[in-house]
């Protein structure tokens with residue numbers, strides 16, 4: 547089915563990757579918008595919105611999408627927990643795929659992390675390490691945030707268990723903390739490692755992205771899928787049929 551796509555954040559790295567992937571897949575971006583452009587004027591003529599812009603833009607974008615009853619794919623990251631909770635309540639009024647990472651490999655990493663956290667239990671210290679290019683504006687990454695959410699869920703812990711880096715005399719590590727470390731540098735597209743370390747062994751699950759095209763193709767797949775869904779919040783696991 548030919549769909550008419552509005553791309554928000556079109557002049558950014560991901561925006562350009564989505565436009566390129568769309569051409570490869572025989573899809574077309576009908577409207578490309580970025581900061582300062584009038585989205586509301588362009589919305590009536592499109593079937594679906596894909597957003598890779600800034601977390602500050604999500605609220606207004608969702609209001610416009612709801613007003614025009616347009617399905618949306620949100621790839622933007624960097625929302626804090628409170629902000630995200632409020633935005634998800636808004637987004638539930640329309641069909642919405644919200645994913646911190648659109649790659650198939652990372653979505654399998656989510657599933658493997660859940661299984662490992664479940665089987666290995668709290669005797670295995672869980673730490674997440676991520677690395678991204680020097681231009682990234684938020685930390686930890688949306689993907690790392692999702693990996694942490696999965697570990698916290700499986701361990702029945704809250705966000706107060708998170709340790710964002712360590713410095714100084716921190717004392718011994720407790721079994722109820724989960725570490726997160728964000729490295730930044732160069733042109734790294736996105737690396738994530740989930741580590742489970744016990745006395746005598748260590749399991750590491752690592753995903754390395756080398757091309758933004760994987761996120762762009764996933765977002766386009768999500769856009770084609772979401773246009774025929776009922777209002778509600780979906781993620782890439784729904785799009786890929788992994789649930």
Ligand code: NAD
Nearest residue numbers: 555557558559560580581599600603621623646647648761
């Ligand atoms: P970028 O800085 O290269 O591009 C962002 C673009 O959004 C810029 O062109 C900027 O002008 C534009 N923008 C800023 N405010 C805007 C507004 N209010 N309205 C419209 N456009 C606006 O960043 P990027 O590397 O392309 O990443 C964009 C977002 O996507 C980030 O939040 C990033 O973390 C996220 N991301 C998600 C995935 C995923 O799979 N979900 C993958 C990669 C990046």
